[in-house]
Amino acid sequence: MISFDRVSKRYDEGHDALREISIEIAQDELVFLTGHSGAGKSTLLRLIMLMDRPSRGQVIVNGQNLAAVRPRNIPQHRRNIGVVFQNHQLLFDRTVFDNVALPLVIDGYDSREVGRRVRAALDKVGLLRRERAMPIALSGGEQQRVGIARAVVGKPKILLADEPTGNLDPTLSAEIMNLFEAFNQVGVTVLIASHDLVLISRLRHRIITLSQGCLVNGRAQ
Amino acid sequence: MIGRQEAVRRKDGASLSRRDLRGQANAWIQHHRLSAADSLMRILDSPGSSVLTWLVIGIALALPVGLNVALDNVSQVSVGWDSPAQISLFLQEEVSTDRLQELGDALGARQDISATRIISREEALDEFRTLSGFADILASLQKNPLPDVILVTPDAALDGSQVSALRQQLQGNSDVAEAVLDMEWLQRLNSLMELSRRLVLAIGGMLVVGVMLILGNTIRLAIESRRDEIVIVKLVGGSNGFVRRPFLYTGLWYGIGGGALAALLVSAALWFLEKPISELAVLYESAFQLTGLGVMGSLNLVILGGLLGLAGAWLAVSRHLARIQPR
Helix, strand or coil: CEEEEEEEEECCCCCEEEEEEEEEECCCCEEEEECCCCCCHHHHHHHHHCCCCCCEEEEEECCEEHHHCCHHHHHHHHHCEEEECCCCCCCCCCCHHHHHHHHHHHHCCCHHHHHHHHHHHHHHCCCHHHCCCCHHHCCHHHHHHHHHHHHHCCCCCEEEEECCCCCCCHHHHHHHHHHHHHHHHCCCEEEEECCCHHHHHHCCCEEEEEECCEEEEEECC | CCCHHHHHHHHHHHHHCCCCHHHHHHHHHHHHHHHHHHHHHHHHHCHHHHHHHHHHHHHHHHHHHHHHHHHHHHHHHHHHHHCCCCEEEEECCCCCHHHHHHHHHHHHCCCCEEEEEEECHHHHHHHHHHHHCCHHHHHCCCCCCCCCEEEEEECCCCCHHHHHHHHHHHHCCCCEEEEEECCHHHHHHHHHHHHHHHHHHHHHHHHHHHHHHHHHHHHHHHHHHCHHHHHHHHHCCCCHHHHHHHHHHHHHHHHHHHHHHHHHHHHHHHHHHHHHHHHHHHHCCCCCCCCCCHHHHHHHHHHHHHHHHHHHHHHHHHHHHHHCCCC
16 A cells, blocks of 8 residues: 655755665555654655655555656645644644544535534544534644544545654553554554554554664564 | 444445535535635734725725826816817908908808907907007007907817818918917827826836735735644645635735725715815806716726735735645
8 A cells, every 4th residue: 555665765954864765554554653753754654645755766655656646636645645643733723623624625525525524533533522612622632533533534545643642641642542443444554653662562563663764674463 | 432333334435425526516616605705704803904905905096096087087178178179360461351351251151160250450459458568569569560360160070180171271261371270288288188197007007016016915924824724734635726715815805895995085085076176167167077987987996906906816825825835
């Protein structure tokens, strides 16, 4: 589903964020991406999202070579990928419902379908009753679940998460991870960048470790 | 939290998610409606600064439009002066009084001449004496230096070139020493009007560019204040068009509001001037009436404002949106 073939990314200032990375992630996998900060986890996710282009090598996502995706087609590419951010990236002047609905509104769904899907997504993350709330009124864990609902509302085939439990306590973190596992079980490819080794080693999934832009190991579970 | 049953349902749902073209067109229209309403709400949410923006645009548009209306009115007045231009026929010195009368009658009978007035040299001298105050000097003259004059008023249906031709023809008469068409001042007025029109056009052009830049700057600020939102929208797959739309509507609303305000300002100015002008017209025994923008003119002004708003917004959006990329 996601394939990196000897991918390197060097930023303009000469910093090598990724060096010769080759990874294969299958469709039904949930994979953790770990390493110290600056090891290249975020860069790897950014390449998948086409927020950056690799300096060398090729990235293939869902059968599409990303080098062939033109700038004007990047939005379409991103609509096929759900993303969860560490800092939630919610719109604080809109309700929970409107935040989750955003990808569907962008994709042009009619309002009845939007309502149906948003409620289904909020139901999955256990926030159905908070749809009228403003994000600011929610706890950190709830905000993150809104972010997850927004990531999955468009039923993407791929779900990326960048430090989704970064600011949460262990219990909430475990709950969030359970949610990701549930989505993985219904066939969504999930890639989670996290440095919470204690938590992710308890979950029995493949862990890819990056160190200074290089692959340390990619052992399969 | 998510069971197997749910999972099965979800997979089925994936095939239902394909939407037909009509659905997509509807959604597109709906987003236009949403953007338009949302932009308007945002403008109305901060009435103070919005009214200021509207005023700036309104004044900038009202100035050239108001000047243009004024010029229209002036040229309307001068149209009334155009046709009764007079031709003054200065006759040869040896023409007798009888011949003078005869010539005047003959000219008065012509189709292309509506009236003639004979001013004999004696009358002219009397008039000159009383008006000029040179009575003593004139009394010392041996003989009357003034010629007989016939004032010819051409028919009102004649246009400028026909009047010129008539003058030419009268000049050919052997009794006429000189035929003078008293239209130079009118030509001066016309070229002055032409000059004024060009000036108004130049000022208008500059102000129009100014309006676009002001709007562009306003939109730029709006873009800056919603930077986070733009980044998020781009991250979840919003196209440039989707991001652009609300800002274009913001520009449109500002422009339309400014145009409407400009129409209002021009009407207010005309209303303010109407009374003294009609009093002036009465004093001049003229039926002149001030003409305003009218409904169509006002509508055009509002449309022009809207177009300028769109253009300004487009300028700002194309310059600034591309720079905001998810980081």
